[in-house]
Amino acid sequence: xxxxxxxxxxxxxxxxxxxxxxxxxxxxxxxxxxxxxxxxxxxxxxxxxxxxxxxxxxxxxxxxxxxxxxxxxxxxxxxxxxxxxxxxxxxxxxxxxxxxxxxxxxxxxxxxxxxxxxxxxxxxxxxxxxxxxxxxxxxxxxxxxxxxxxxxxxxxxxxxxxxxxxxxxxxxxxxxxxxxxxxxxxxxxxxxxxxxxxxxxxxxxxxxxxxxxxxxxxxxxxxxxxxxxxxxxxxxxxxxxxxxxxxxxxxxxxxxxxxxxxxxxxxxxxxxxxxxxxxxxxxxxxxxxxxxxxxxxxxxxxxxxxxxxxxxxxxxxxxxxxxxxxxxxxxxxxxxxxxxxxxxxxxxxxxxxxxxxxxxxxxxxxxxxxxxxxxxxxxxxxxxxxxxxxxxxxxxxxxxxxxxxxxxxxxxxxxxxxxxxxxxxxxxxxxxxxxxxxxxxxxxxxxxxxxxxxxxxxxx
Amino acid sequence: xxxxxxxxxxxxxxxxxxxxxxxxxxxxxxxxxxxxxxxxxxxxxxxxxxxxxxxxxxxxxxxxxxxxxxxxxxxxxxxxxxxxxxxxxxxxxxxx
Numbered sequence: 001x002x003x004x005x006x007x008x009x010x011x012x013x014x015x016x017x018x019x020x021x022x023x024x025x026x027x028x029x030x031x032x033x034x035x036x037x038x039x040x041x042x043x044x045x046x047x048x049x050x051x052x053x054x055x056x057x058x059x060x061x062x063x064x065x066x067x068x069x070x071x072x073x074x075x076x077x078x079x080x081x082x083x084x085x086x087x088x089x090x091x092x093x094x095x096x097x098x099x100x101x102x103x104x105x106x107x108x109x110x111x112x113x114x115x116x117x118x119x120x121x122x123x124x125x126x127x128x129x130x131x132x133x134x135x136x137x138x139x140x141x142x143x144x145x146x147x148x149x150x151x152x153x154x155x156x157x158x159x160x161x162x163x164x165x166x167x168x169x170x171x172x173x174x175x176x177x178x179x180x181x182x183x184x185x186x187x188x189x190x191x192x193x194x195x196x197x198x199x200x201x202x203x204x205x206x207x208x209x210x211x212x213x214x215x216x217x218x219x220x221x222x223x224x225x226x227x228x229x230x231x232x233x234x235x236x237x238x239x240x241x242x243x244x245x246x247x248x249x250x251x252x253x254x255x256x257x258x259x260x261x262x263x264x265x266x267x268x269x270x271x272x273x274x275x276x277x278x279x280x281x282x283x284x285x286x287x288x289x290x291x292x293x294x295x296x297x298x299x300x301x302x303x304x305x306x307x308x309x310x311x312x313x314x315x316x317x318x319x320x321x322x323x324x325x326x327x328x329x330x331x332x333x334x335x336x337x338x339x340x341x342x343x344x345x346x347x348x349x350x351x352x353x354x355x356x357x358x359x360x361x362x363x364x365x366x367x368x369x370x371x372x373x374x375x376x377x378x379x380x381x382x383x384x385x386x387x388x389x390x391x392x393x394x395x396x397x398x399x400x401x402x403x404x405x406x407x408x409x410x411x412x413x414x415x416x417x418x419x420x421x422x423x424x425x426x427x428x429x430x431x432x433x434x435x436x437x438x439x440x441x442x443x444x445x446x447x448x449x450x451x452x453x454x455x456x457x458x459x460x
Numbered sequence: 461x462x463x464x465x466x467x468x469x470x471x472x473x474x475x476x477x478x479x480x481x482x483x484x485x486x487x488x489x490x491x492x493x494x495x496x497x498x499x500x501x502x503x504x505x506x507x508x509x510x511x512x513x514x515x516x517x518x519x520x521x522x523x524x525x526x527x528x529x530x531x532x533x534x535x536x537x538x539x540x541x542x543x544x545x546x547x548x549x550x551x552x553x554x555x556x
Contacts, residue, residue: 087537181517195516224523225516292501303478310479312552314541320553325479327553333481341480345471345490346497348478362504364513371514405496421517443518 003027003152007059007208010153014057021050021058025102028060028152032104035149039132040124041142045105046072055215056101060154064143065106065123066113067157067199068188069093072103076190077111077121077139080335081315090188091223092157092199092216099215104154108142111337112302113161113192115139116410117399118168120339125396128172130434134393137171143202144168144176155212156202161192162294163388163414165200166426170388170436173428175453176202177209180444181421182227184213185220193301194225196294196418206427206454210234213446229444237450240458243276245451248381252287253413253438257390261435265387268429268437268456272385275459277452282377282384286369287416293370294415295408296350296363303347309335342404371420378442383452387413388426388436413438425453431460466494 003024005013013019029047036042043065050058063069066076068086070093075081089097097103110120118126118141126141128134129149136145140158145168147156158165160178169176177200184199191197201212214234220226249269254262273279311317311331318331336344350359377384390413399407417424417440426436437456441449471491475482482490535548544551 084541087533087540182520221523221525225520227518286507289504289507292504295497296501296504307479312542312544312550317543320544320551322553323556324553329479329481332479336480341482341486342490342493344478344480345474346494349466349470349474349494352474352477359501359504361513362507362509364515365509365511366504366507367517368511368514369507369509371517372511403496404493405500408497409500419517 005153006205007153007155007203007211008205010059011057014052019058021052025050028104031150031152035146039127039129039145039149041108041126041146041149042105043075043077043108043123043142044073046103048102048104050102051100053100055099056096058100058102060104060152061096061101061157061212062104062107062143062146062154063093063157064140064159065109066159066190067093068190069103069106072106074106074190075122076113077109077123078335078337078340079122079316080309080332081190082122084314086188088188091185091220093188095216096157101215107140107146107156110139110141111340112190112306113139113159113164114339114343116167116407117394118142119396119399120337122337128393130173130432131393133395135171135396135399137168137393139164140202141168144172144174147174147202147204148172155208157199157212157216158202159189159197159199160418161196162298162418163411165202166388166414166424166436166438167411169202169426171393171434173432173434174202174204175206175209176200176426177213178418178424179213179217179446180227180423182225183229183444183446184216185223185226187220187222191305193298194305195301196298206425206450206457207235207238209425210238210450234446234450237447238454239451240455241276242272242452242455245277245383246381247272247277247279247452248282248377248384249279250284250287250384250386251281252284253386257387258392261387261390261392264429264433264435265437269385271459272452272456275455279385282381284373284377284416286366286373289366290370290416290419291409291412293363293366294411294419295346296359297367297419299343299347300350300360301347303344303351306340306344311335367419370416374417374420374422374442382448384440386438386440388438389413393434423449425449427453427456466491466498
C-alpha cells in the first residue's frame with residue numbers, strides 16, 4: 001500500500017481496516033531514521049506499537065522534547081536533563097495514548113525553548129527540509145521540520161511560549177496552532193514560563209491540527225491554570241467559507257517586514273477578501289512595548305523554573321563534592337548552555353530587589369495594555385491577519401553572527417498574541433513557501449481561526 | 461528603568477544568586493549582552509501603564525481539589541532517575 005497519504009486519508013483507511021500496521025510502522029520508522037540522519041529533527045526515535053482503536057487509530061505523533069513522555073528521554077534540548085526518563089506522561093501525551101495515537105519520538109528544540117532558530121540545542125541543530133542550509137525556526141524546530149519532511153501521516157505535539165509554534169511552522173511551511181492559554185493542560189510540560197507556555201499541534205493540514213487539538217484540549221485538575229472548557233471536536237470548525245468574516249489587519253505588524261513577505265501576506269488577505277471576507281486596518285498601539293515586556297516576564301519566570309536543576313534528582317549528576325552551593329553551581333554551569341545561562345541571569349536581574357518594580361512589575365502592567373489592545377480589536381473583528389515572521393528563514397551561518405538582542409527582535413510579531421494568551425494559527429501564505437500567514441483570534445475563539453485557516457487552505 | 465550600565469560586580473552578584481559559576485570571559489560577555497538587551501528594552505520607559513498587572517493572560521480562579529488521598533509516584537519511581545541515593549532517600553551535597 002502507498003502510505004504517502006494525508007492524516008484524514010489514513011484515518012479513513014484505518015477505519016476500513018486497510019492498514020497493515022506492521023508494514024506501516026516498519027516503513028514509517030525507516031523513513032524517520034533516514035530523515036533524522038539528514039536533518040537532525042529528533043532527539044530520539046521510539047519504535048512504539050500502533051494501537052488500532054479510536055480516535056487516532058495508531059496515527060504517528062511526535063512529541064517535543066520538553067513534554068514528559070513516560071520512559072522516553074525528555075530533555076527539553078538541554079544537557080542538564082540528559083538521560084532523564086520521566087516516570088509519568090504529560091496529560092497531553094496521556095490523552096494522545098488513550099486516543100490510540102502512536103508516539104514515535106521526541107523532536108529537537110532550543111534548550112528549554114530559549115531561541116527562535118533551534119540552534120541552541122544540546123542534541124544537534126535541526127535543518128530546514130525546504131533548504132538544509134537554513135533554520136527550521138524555533139523553538140519547536142524539530143516538530144515543524146519533521147512535519148514538512150515526513151511524507152506520511154503524522155502530527156507533531158509542540159509548545160509555544162512566545163512564538164515557538166508559529167515561527168517554525170512559518171519557516172517550514174506547515175500549519176502551527178497555538179491554543180488559548182489554559183485550553184491544553186501544561187501538566188508534564190518542562191516549564192519555561194508558566195504564564196506563557198501553551199502546548200499545541202503542528203501538522204501538514206489544518207485538519208491535522210484541529211484533530212490533535214480535539215484530543216488534547218480540556219480541563220485537567222492537575223493543572224490549576226487549565227480552563228474549565230468542555231471537550232469539543234475542533235474538526236467541525238473547518239469550513240471553506242469566509243463570507244461575512246471580519247478581518248483586522250494590524251498596521252504595526254507590517255513595519256520592518258521583508259518586502260517579499262509583506263507582498264505575499266497582503267495577497268493572501270486580498271484572496272480572503274475576494275472570497276467574501278471583509279478586511280480593515282486596525283491599530284494595536286501598545287505593540288511597540290510587547291517585545292521588551294515579553295522578554296522580561298519570560299526570563300523572570302524561566303529563572304525561577306530553572307532553579308530546580310541541581311543534579312540531585314534527575315538529569316546530569318556530578319560527583320558529590322563541596323557544599324550544596326558549590327555542587328549546585330558546578331552542575332548548573334556544566335549543564336546549561338549559553339542561552340540558558342544568559343536568560344537565567346537576565347531573569348534573576350529583573351526580579352532582584354531594587355529592579356523588580358522597574359522591570360518585572362512594569363512589564364506585567366504593560367501586558368495588561370497589550371491584552372486590552374486585542375480585546376478592543378476583537379470587538380470589531382473575528383480574526384486578525386498578519387505576517388508570522390518579519391524575515392525569511394535565515395541561513396544557519398548567518399544566525400551565528402547575530403547578537404542575542406538581534407535574535408530576540410525576530411520574535412516581534414509573535415510575542416504580542418502570546419503575551420495576551422490569544423489563540424493563533426500560522427499557515428503557509430503560499431504552498432511550500434516559508435512565509436506564514438498569521439491568523440490570531442480572541443480567547444477561546446479557536447473555531448474562528450480554524451474557519452479562516454481551513455477556508456484559506458482551499459482557496460490558496 | 462535604571463540608567464547606569466550594568467557593572468561587572470552586579471553580574472557577579474546575579475551569577476552567584478543564580479548558582480552559576482562563570483569564567484571571567486563569560487562574565488564580560490554576559491555583561492555586554494545584558495547592557496545591549498536592557499538598552500533595547502528602554503522602550504518600556506515610555507509606557508505609562510495605569511492599570512493592574514496581568515500575572516496571567518486570562519482571569520484564573522483558585523482551584524482546589526477534594527482533600528482525598530490519590531495514587532502518587534512510588535518511592536522507586538521517584539528515585540529512578542537519580543545516581544545519588546541511599547537507603548530509599550535522595551542523597552544531597554553537604555549543607556555547609
